[in-house]
Amino acid sequence: MRLLDGTAVRALLDPDALVEAVATALVDLSTGRACVPPRVAAQVGEIGLLAAMPAYSQTLDVVAAKLLTVYPGNAAVDRPTHQAVIAVFAPEDGTLRALMDGDQVTADRTAAASALSVRALARPDARVLAVLGTGPQAQAHARYVARVQPFEEIRIGGRDPHKVAALVDDLAGHGLAARGCAIDEALRDADVVCAATSTLRPLVGVDGLPDGAHVVSVGYVPEGREVDAALLTRAQLVVEHRATTLAPFPVGSNDLAELVERGKIHPDVVVELGEVLCGLRPGRAWEDQPTVYKSVGVGVLDAAAAAVVLAAAERKGVGHEPAPEGP
Structure with missing residues (x-):
């Protein structure tokens, strides 16, 4: 399993590759080749929530899930309002392949889809x-x-x-x-x-x-x-x-x-x-x-971005497995 922090994710997210992956994911979503269950969220009183967003894209061959917190009040104290982590699994056997910081993924995959809307509309x-x-x-x-x-x-x-x-x-x-x-x-x-x-x-x-x-x-x-x-x-x-x-x-x-x-x-x-x-x-x-x-x-966009990051990490040998604990 690869562990990828925010610095690694930012370095591995190629914008052109991401835009094309997001386009593929959106088409999968609209043509029945993606599975995206409704987002679920645990409300944390009146101050925030924790949301879960699993997804699968057939064309991209990726299974991933994002955990996301949304705390609007953080803006008043210069903390991120959205914070996330993404887990990527092997579609063929469910093995956990990567755990990565999701903050940059959330921002970039959203912007990539918006860019596609601008290009099309x-x-x-x-x-x-x-x-x-x-x-x-x-x-x-x-x-x-x-x-x-x-x-x-x-x-x-x-x-x-x-x-x-x-x-x-x-x-x-x-x-x-x-x-x-x-x-x-x-x-x-x-x-x-x-x-x-x-x-x-x-x-x-x-x-x-x-x-x-x-x-x-x-x-x-x-x-x-x-x-x-x-x-x-x-x-x-x-x-x-x-x-x-x-x-x-x-x-x-x-x-x-x-x-x-x-x-x-x-x-x-x-x-x-x-x-x-x-x-x-x-x-x-x-x-x-x-x-x-x-x-x-929608979670399939996170899955698309995570696939781009993971593919680049595998090509470049970035990320590491946690060292085994001593006796």
């Missing part, structure tokens, strides 16, 4: 990218989405100017020129918006966005709402997995589930990203229609 002439948030998901989204579209301007919008400036500096180290600003300024006339926040009230609405804008929403807080209901009911809605997304929290997205319950949207109009990627469903119905990709996270 954003207008070809999209030139302005707005990233809302300053945490690991925001950083990963700026890096991954910029790989699939030649943006002329990347804006980082956040409430804390110091955190915004720190993220801008970090992205510069990755070769990305971005500018920091307030959230309202970041949104103004943005062609693509990636919201990765812990907001409770909607930040993204119809006003201020150009026709045909593409919005990514990955914030996952029980009562959180990143996208205004008026935009959700007007846009083409794209998700990882219909049944998962439209289930109640902690499985799905409360904002979409409530709109379905109130009869504001019909489940059949919600499209899976894997269906778009393999040509089963169209993504954008007409050129000027806004599109919204709502991500809640």
